Amino acid sequence: MKTVIKTTDLSKVYTETAVPVHALKNVNIEFKEGEFTAIVGPSGSGKTTFLNVIGGLDKPTGGHVVIDGVDIATMKESKLFDFRMRHIGFVFQAYNLIPVLTAIENVSFIMLLQNRPKAEMENRAKEMLEQVGLSDKLDVRPSKLSGGQQQRVAVARALASKPDFVLADEPTANLDTESAFNLLDIMAKLNKEENITLIFSTHDHRVIERARRVITLVDGAVASDEHFERAER
Amino acid sequence: MKLILTLAWRNLWRKKRRTLISVSSVLFAVILAISLMSLIEGTREQMIESLISNTTGHLQVQDALYHDEPSMDHSLEYGEEVKRALEKYSGRIEYTVPRIQGFCLASKEMGSRGVYTMGIVPEKEEKMNGLVSRLTEGEMFSDDDNFAVIAEGVASLLELSVGDTIVLIGQGFQGVTAAGKYRVGGIVEFPLPEQNNTMVFLPLKEAQWFFAAPDRLSSLLLMTENENTAAETALKLMNELDEEWYAVKTWEELMPDAVAALEARDAQVKIFAWVLYIVAGFGIFGTIITMIHERLREFGILLSIGLKRAQLSVICMLETIFMSFLGVIGGIAIGYPLMLWFNKNPIQLKDDLADVMLDMGFEPVMPFSVAPDIFIYQGITIFIISLVIGLYPARKVFRLDMVSAARK
Numbered sequence: 322m323k324t325v326i327k328t329t330d331l332s333k334v335y336t337e338t339a340v341p342v343h344a345l346k347n348v349n350i351e352f353k354e355g356e357f358t359a360i361v362g363p364s365g366s367g368k369t370t371f372l373n374v375i376g377g378l379d380k381p382t383g384g385h386v387v388i389d390g391v392d393i394a395t396m397k398e399s400k401l402f403d404f405r406m407r408h409i410g411f412v413f414q415a416y417n418l419i420p421v422l423t424a425i426e427n428v429s430f431i432m433l434l435q436n437r438p439k440a441e442m443e444n445r446a447k448e449m450l451e452q453v454g455l456s457d458k459l460d461v462r463p464s465k466l467s468g469g470q471q472q473r474v475a476v477a478r479a480l481a482s483k484p485d486f487v488l489a490d491e492p493t494a495n496l497d498t499e500s501a502f503n504l505l506d507i508m509a510k511l512n513k514e515e516n517i518t519l520i521f522s523t524h525d526h527r528v529i530e531r532a533r534r535v536i537t538l539v540d541g542a543v544a545s546d547e548h549f550e551r552a553e554r
Numbered sequence: 555m556k557l558i559l560t561l562a563w564r565n566l567w568r569k570k571r572r573t574l575i576s577v578s579s580v581l582f583a584v585i586l587a588i589s590l591m592s593l594i595e596g597t598r599e600q601m602i603e604s605l606i607s608n609t610t611g612h613l614q615v616q617d618a619l620y621h622d623e624p625s626m627d628h629s630l631e632y633g634e635e636v637k638r639a640l641e642k643y644s645g646r647i648e649y650t651v652p653r654i655q656g657f658c659l660a661s662k663e664m665g666s667r668g669v670y671t672m673g674i675v676p677e678k679e680e681k682m683n684g685l686v687s688r689l690t691e692g693e694m695f696s697d698d699d700n701f702a703v704i705a706e707g708v709a710s711l712l713e714l715s716v717g718d719t720i721v722l723i724g725q726g727f728q729g730v731t732a733a734g735k736y737r738v739g740g741i742v743e744f745p746l747p748e749q750n751n752t753m754v755f756l757p758l759k760e761a762q763w764f765f766a767a768p769d770r771l772s773s774l775l776l777m778t779e780n781e782n783t784a785a786e787t788a789l790k791l792m793n794e795l796d797e798e799w800y801a802v803k804t805w806e807e808l809m810p811d812a813v814a815a816l817e818a819r820d821a822q823v824k825i826f827a828w829v830l831y832i833v834a835g836f837g838i839f840g841t842i843i844t845m846i847h848e849r850l851r852e853f854g855i856l857l858s859i860g861l862k863r864a865q866l867s868v869i870c871m872l873e874t875i876f877m878s879f880l881g882v883i884g885g886i887a888i889g890y891p892l893m894l895w896f897n898k899n900p901i902q903l904k905d906d907l908a909d910v911m912l913d914m915g916f917e918p919v920m921p922f923s924v925a926p927d928i929f930i931y932q933g934i935t936i937f938i939i940s941l942v943i944g945l946y947p948a949r950k951v952f953r954l955d956m957v958s959a960a961r962k
Binding site for chain 2: 373378379397402403405406411413417419420421422430431433434478515
């Protein structure tokens with residue numbers, strides 16, 4: 322399988338505090354195309370920092386992050402914005418939809434920034450909202466949607482532009498059990514159907530139980546990296 | 555661009571109260587600026603109008619040498635050439651006020667005093683400066699009378715009353731001695747001491763006879779529609795007149811000291827206006843800072859999911875432009891009828907303040923101007939200030955750490 326992301330000796334040190342904090346310590350991981358990975362670990366173990374760094378939102382203080390053959394650790398910010406938009410999808414814990422846009426406009430947002438043809442964009446946005454079970458909420462703004470529905474829109478937005486991989490930072494943390502399972506079903510289905518690589522940072526055992534690979538971070542270093550065979554649900 | 559415009563416009567109405575506060579800060583700044591400038595400009599217009607109507611008129615047709623050496627020998631021959639020029643531009647001239655004047659010695663028995671003797675047409679003076687209504691005693695002469703009306707200060711200094719006789723001695727046209735004895739038929743009172751202590755009026759024909767200058771005038775005053783058209787009318791008239799013999803002077807040329815005083819006042823007003831703009835600017839800046847800090851997380855998220863910093867900056871700038879535009883339009887929409895009302899119903903000054911104004915020859919009111927340029931200029935100025943302030947959010951976006959902003 323094709324390697325989507327490869328980190329080499331990845332480290333991140335926060336120096337703003339009185340005592341420097343080593344959030345990541347020489348992390349070496351490869352993610353293959355189509356993987357469903359959960360990054361787990363206690364609070365402060367570096368899960369979110371790891372996601373931010375491989376997502377190009379934050380710069381590492383050492384090491385490399387190679388995506389599609391390009392090291393984004395040394396990439397200029399202006400190029401990184403464009404790269405991130407074309408290669409990476411994000412799902413956040415707090416949904417983070419754009420409140421003034423409707424569901425379909427939110428899903429189309431990244432494709433709009435990519436200047437995709439209007440018809441293609443609309444069809445893809447509708448298709449994604451249908452996949453996440455919200456085809457009846459196209460013109461509804463986020464404030465009129467439940468938390469679970471908002472997170473499904475966020476997933477549709479992250480996947481609509483067909484990124485190489487999706488980074489999801491605790492996406493189920495704010496959801497009730499039913500909504501969480503529903504969301505995980507949808508993401509697993511899209512992972513399978515669209516062959517999109519999914520990388521979660523999570524504490525949620527419901528996510529961990531669905532992941533085919535679980536990487537445990539402790540104090541910024543990889544403590545374990547396990548692969549599982551999961552039965553189809 | 556459509557996406558950016560959509561986001562900017564919808565963001566305005568997402569938190570209506572926040573937008574309302576920002577728009578209100580611009581709106582009140584515009585109303586404040588308009589009100590103050592309307593009052594300052596209204597006062598300026600009143601001062602100019604008062605100066606013009608009480609002294610020089612908008613324009614004066616004179617002999618070419620009179621302005622530099624105002625003597626009877628340089629009086630104006632009010633002949634066909636001047637009348638033809640005035641006829642040609644009669645549409646620009648509301649009315650004319652003929653005057654002949656010269657310095658004289660006024661005497662009564664043992665006392666004497668230097669005075670200005672001015673030959674006038676009472677109806678025209680009344681129209682221009684309300685001279686007849688300044689009468690405190692006696693009556694105003696008509697064109698064919700031959701008595702004098704004197705200012706109250708002259709009457710007081712020479713101890714003259716209505717019915718007494720005043721003797722005038724001066725120099726007439728081409729060296730002729732001007733001498734005459736006139737009954738005092740009326741007394742007028744002026745607020746300005748330099749007028750009140752020096753003016754003696756005669757009917758125009760009588761004064762022309764007195765100065766031995768029949769059909770001649772010291773100057774022919776012209777009242778145009780307003781002071782703004784005076785300079786252009788002066789140029790047009792001069793094109794019709796021989797400049798070797800005639801001159802058409804504007805009120806600004808006739809009163810250089812007053813113009814200098816007005817310019818000094820305008821400079822003070824400019825300083826005052828900038829203080830106002832700075833205060834208003836800080837008011838707007840305060841609301842923008844609050845608004846931006848409320849939205850840092852949202853900015854972080856937008857940047858995280860793919861919006862470029864430049865695009866987000868443009869959105870912030872557009873929001874500021876929309877809010878400023880709404881504030882300016884609202885400010886003008888409220889400010890204009892308000893100023894129009896004060897223009898029609900000026901605030902009346904009372905007691906000592908009113909007396910001071912009257913002493914200076916002004917109506918005791920706070921006049922408000924509704925000149926269109928006040929509204930346009932103030933609107934544009936506040937709009938530009940808002941745009942400059944709008945650069946702050948744009949700058950903030952360019953320096954934003956999106957990870958920490960998105961976590962807020």
